[in-house]
Amino acid sequence: MDYDRNDALLHWLFRQTQGDAWFRPNEESISSGVALRVSDAAHSGTPEFRVFPYEEASLEPFETAVAALNPVVAVKVRSAAVHAALGEVSADDRYIYVDAETRIQIVDTMLMLPQADREQCAAFIRDERVMVIWSESIDRIVPLCQDFEERLIKLLWRSRPVIAAFSSAESRAPSLYRVHGGVVKGVFGELGRDPEGYDVVLGRERGVALDEKSGRGSERVAKRTWYGKKYYVSTAGSESHELAESDEKRPVKLYAPAYNGLAAGLALVFVGNGVRTLLMEWRLDGDFTRFALLACSPFLYCVSLFFAMQIVQNISMAIGPIAHFHRNSKYYSAVKPKANKVVDNNLPHITIQMPVYKESLEAVLAPSIRSLKKAMQTYARQGGTSTIFINDDGLRLLPAAERDERLAFYANHNIGWVARPKHDDSQDGFKRAGRFKKASNMNYALMLSLKMEKHLENLLANPSQVTSRDSSERALGMAIEEMWEESGRRWRPWAANGRATRVGEFVLIVDSDTIVPEDCLRDAAREMNESPTVAIIQHESDVLQVAHHYFENGIAYFTKRINKCISIGKSFTCANGEVAPFVGHNAFLRWKAIQDAAFLDPADGKMKIWSESNVSEDFDMALRLMLKGYIIRWATYSDGGFKEGVSLSVDDELNRWQKYSYGCNELLFNPIKDWWRKGPIARQIHKFLWCKAPLHYKISMMAYMFSYYGIAGAITISLINYVLLGFQFPVDGYFMHSFEIWLATTVVFWGSGTVGYTLLEYRLGVKSLLGALFENLIWIPFFFFGGLAIPLTQAILAHLFSYNMQWAATKKEVERSNFFKEIPKIAKRFWFPLLFSFVVLAGIVILATPLVPLEYRVDGTGWAVILPLAMTCGCHILFPIVLNPWLMVFSY
Template sequence: MDAITIQNSDYDLWDAWLHKIYGATQQDNWFMPTDDVIATGVCMRVENGFFRVFPYENPALVPFEAAVRRLNPVVAVKIRDASVHAVMCRIKPDDICMYIDQETRIQILDSIEQLPDAEKDSCAAFIRNERALILWSYNLDQIIPLYKDFEEKLIKHIWRNRQNATPQRSSVAVNVIPAAADPLDGSTNDLTGKPEDETEAQMSEKAKEVLESRAQTKAPSKWWSWRLQPKDDALSDSEKAASSSSERKLILFGPFYAGCGAALALYFATSSIGVLLKEFALDGNYIRFALVATLPVIFCISVFFCLQLVGNLSLILGPVAQYHENSAYYSAVKPAPNPEVDNNLPHITIQMPVYKESLELTIAPSVFSVKKAMQTYARQGGTSAIFICDDGMQVLSEKDQQERRDFYANHNIGWVARPGHSSAPEGFKRAGKFKKASNMNYGLTLSMKLEKFLAQLIAEGAEDTADECLEDRAMKMAAEEVYAETDKRWKPLCANGKSTRIGEIILIIDSDTVVPEDCFRDAAREMYESPDLAIIQHESDVMQVAHHYFENGITHFTRRINRCISFGCANGEVAPFVGHNAFLRWSAMQDASFIDELDGKNKIWSEANVSEDFNMALRLLLNGYTLRWATYSDGGFKEGVSLTVVDELARWQKYAYGCNEIIFNPFIKWWRRGPISKELRGFVWSKAPIHYKIGMMSYMFSYYGIAAATIGSLVNYLLLGIGANIDQFYLHSFEIFLACVTVFTGVGNVGFTLLEYRLGHRSLLGAVFENVRWVPFFVFFFGGLSIHLSTAILAHMFSYNMTWGSTGKEVERSTFWIEVPRIWERFKLSFIICFLIIAMMIVFTTNVVPFEWQIPGYQFALVIPLALVVGCHLLLPIVLNPWLMIFSY
């Protein structure tokens, strides 16, 4: 029901905001209409469904308030000043949009009544019959900056096109032709393009902008720096993109390095055969050749070590120019403008799976970041929507549920929520260990059913009603079908059918994410250029929230890993898919779907694997699609990292469990399916590139190398210490320890330091300091991983039900007295094992055991590896716990 805001002498905070916004946006509103029918003002939502308008008691603002209420932003302003009028008077009757600059497309509506059907994310619309501009925002603090931004753009737009409205001198060209055709028929050509011949003032303005950009990007040269900026200046970026997008060359450095690493691992594994042959020549004992059976294990464990050795040497001595160029699996340069794409931008869905994260501290900031990108994309001519798969909605309190519902409704977010997991035999089961895959599958299934019913409604000639659109009707029908499939026991919750529909491209993000403001159109262009491209995985920077030393250490490690992945993909390695901050082609995902053997349903994501992202990438590769790693966002994508050592250990346990899941079947299935999993057999014999197989398998085997540190050091201590004659085939733990220190700590840090320097990301001294200062942190971290990864691997082998929740996203302040019992509870198993090993080592130095079995402490080659492993496991939860080390009580 339409209403007039009545003035009340008792002003509140809403009135203060109304007056402030009105004063900031309407102060130049001197160009008023001659009649009283058209009025300008501010409309603000004070609570759900209730709006307040200023100026008060103005009947002419009733249509404005009614339209804004249906649009449902936080605040909207109606502006009708001289600049708006100057632009509107030049719009043709059939124009439906206008470009006020090359990146800002504004929709044109015939009347204020059409405002509820406007493109919501553009946050702006011209009203033809009133010659007015409506601006709106979903954030109260942003409306005044939004107005100032538009005011500046309108003035610049009028000034750029002033020759069309004023008499021209003979020396100034008057013909204005757009550089690119308008994407929509009937749009105003003389207002959207760039003049062929610009006036001196315009050229001076452009030259000033270029000089400013050069001054901002060019860094001073220093004697200790290689290069701190790209070799091509800003003027050649588009030309460079155009040339690089036309062809995608295949770089072969990665395959060459992988081949060298595999050959080196094979050499190390087989060189010990020579030792066996020499020993056989001396004693003629055939039994020792049984040790050859261990060679496959030795090769698998050593291949990651060898690849790291070759890779680190390539960082020091290999070429790096390819890091700045586009190639088959790597994008360093943004795709060039393409009118065919830019005029028909695809709909993009932002899919965000969430659980019990804080709405205020985690989900809302991520949504606001995405909304900025959606606004940019909308002004470029595209459409997008947020689709949240909410696993927390039906397990939270009623108050928290309602807060999420209101937030989703106020920000035009589509969402689906499934019932909570029940351990009862007949209860609802959320499939999977990590449950993210089944959460996304549930939402996508309902969305696909929505499309089916929507097509059915359209075929029947159904139309939107005043209270319900066709998409919402189709969504309700889809929800009822899902409900019926469960014998009407578990009904999904869902809302906003329009935003629940899946676009041609999906951006998958986590609940703690920041995205660049201009990234959607680049993804659309790149997908168009490469029809076989299924995933664009962006390199992510870190979004820090706690800023304590543990988060800082994991931040350094995450950035280092991402940089190495970027360099590997630039070398020609197949890009990985990490499960978030990635654009996926929806049609490719559907092509790679499969029928789940457990329930016979078509699935997009694998619910039987902890590493559903690797499973998706492999299925896409086997279906002929390409994966690509992109770095041109320059760290604009940000992700949260673990805030506690417990969360980080859980993450590594999940990875170890997932790798073992890919390689081995559980023991209980060996008698039927054998030890090697079907997935690994399929991967090995697939048509995937050989170097990709070597790289992925070396990565998976690395978890076994870390997990074996404790048991390997213990076996080495006992075998060599007891004094038995050990075959020379055996490699001592101390030798392995020295090799690992040399390659990972020594050559690894030197290589990455020089890579940072050679790429121009850091000065040489800055890179040295940054890498060296975190060495102690990683000694304790990686030294204390072994037992925890072993438990995860053994859990899968023995079919133990090991599950993980979502990683903590918010900072939880703690004290010394809270952390001490937590540490004992979480690390009880590793502490007991370590204390038993210490007791054993003490006993072996005493006369309790026979003299020939005694292991004195001066035998450093035996003691150091085991002591280091035990010490790191004991100190890991202590020295890497910020709340414990600051002794806050």
């Protein structure tokens, strides 16, 4: 017989996983074995498996079941530990608790294995007294088998009968195997029905197979007093800590109302000081015309609001209370939810929704899905079910080879997906609505899923017409046909895997470049159950780095600092009692609440979940949920387990800032062409200001949005300041000089902001004082974000004047470049800011020389007039150069 590489792998796997098997193959016609997938379904129609030992008739059911389950590799184990464990269960048991956090399913026969929960990666077979273990990676199958063997031995050892001589009462060991007769309402929550035996049977009572105390030692947690002294507190383990904390009610913290109120009052003082100047001048000369300057007061108040909040925040970080950072409150979760027997025995189905475009499968999508699969496996072994639902907007745009590779990957990993037709600019072509397409992509996929649910309900009303095996697939096919008919038979959706395209009770929405913690799904289910009014749990995200050059390192530091400030001390002071933001990814959504907040889109008359007409669809969703009485919560107990990708280039980072500024202007103002019909103020901000959201939240949100106007106005204000003061035009005392503004922002944002954040990290025990100070200081030179003023102005004006401004898709993977490639890119992208800055700097130089008449000369004696404008122009020139790491690579 000629052996190939697959045979070599099979032989090796059999030796590694079956070496201790004590049953001979011919005994009771039951044999252990190994199955390996040698070809994908995409290439041959059905996956092909090779089984070892060869030509073993007793392994035919195993081969058939594994082919239907379709893992990469599967092992049939018949060891003493497996045999003994199954020998102690009753006929109606459906699970064995391998340890306190892991329960493995029991199926009656080998041919029922395809109906098992694939994410558990293991199942006991009752009639043969064997265990089947499978994996999506050959590298992990051997450690997985060894791990299960070790756990089963520990289980059997702990559950052994105690010698009767000690005590008759003690001689009865607690039962490790419970009668699990309770059936979940439905794996899909409110939409739950059991069309194909997919709903798992869960126990009403949790069996304990492992002494929990033996697995949890005493822990010492570092804390600090209010003045910063470190001390340690011993806990009995994280589980008892969770139980103690979760018994507390979730109060509304009042620090945020106090801080935001102080900031609003401080901004009013700034404006009032200007009014005081006008009154004093009026008393001197009696000229009323200067009071026309008060028309600027509302704008000055709005722009100064964020500055005032930063002052209050810096003080609160340095000397304010911090104990609430470690406690749960209405809008903030610092401690994991407690164990809940009812929830844990009836864990809901969770759908993981991932909108994707043309990202690399190998470099971007596969690592993210592997991370999600680990979380799904943990959740499955805890008793829950979950699926991945990909909304693929790039599938129909890819070359055939890449498309087939994606489809095979989706099929092999049991992923449900939907792909809509590509965008067509012709009059009758398919239109992908929206500026960034993400919202319309998810709407399209969810619309298909809801249609599928409707057809599934009709199929279940006549169970004789359909078998449980194909109900979801038939319903999906009917939904595809319905959408095709609605389009006049022009645009047929692409979709597959009916089970995974159904939406569960909760939805975890992630980006294509995301890492999630392994044990996050059950925590979300527990917290959602504890708080029925919570619509979104937004998790704090750490940074996922891939390039590790200095630009990505700087953006990573900047992102971490922003996320930490959201948690404890910036505009969205969630721990202080601020309403949590929704940032659109790494968030758990309650599907029922999202459906309650759906709206009728006037553009096409269809019900939509996400707004396709707004750049900031996340804010729009949060606003609609608040109007329905739901709340959003910020969670930090994952301790950085959620990770998100950051901008890999200065070009992507600039796109991000422009999108934010465009979105803020979209929320605040209508385009100028619509002012005669709708007025200048946008309807959405009217809704926000008059909704039932807390007043302090409205203040902080408005401050955040107005901060973009402060950044954008830097170049315009500096230029006006140079002309008015440099040419010595008569200026009222109400006018504040640019140098004074520059000095104030430098001191508040760079100076006291760095000191306050350093002290906060030290007081929380996150870092040492000198370590925190060093890290915060070394990144100060990185912030050449003074070069954002002109690009943000362009984005704001683009919306006001209805200019169709376009941005490229964010790059998710590193693209190697060099000096000679980057120079043309910089010239193409930044030509206007560079041209404007060089012209202005040339004008500053010329006006400082004897080439111009004395009355128009602005020489070095007017340095306070020159410095702000020169620095702003210099930052615009340095921005695309200093922040571009590839300019240092001189390769051909």
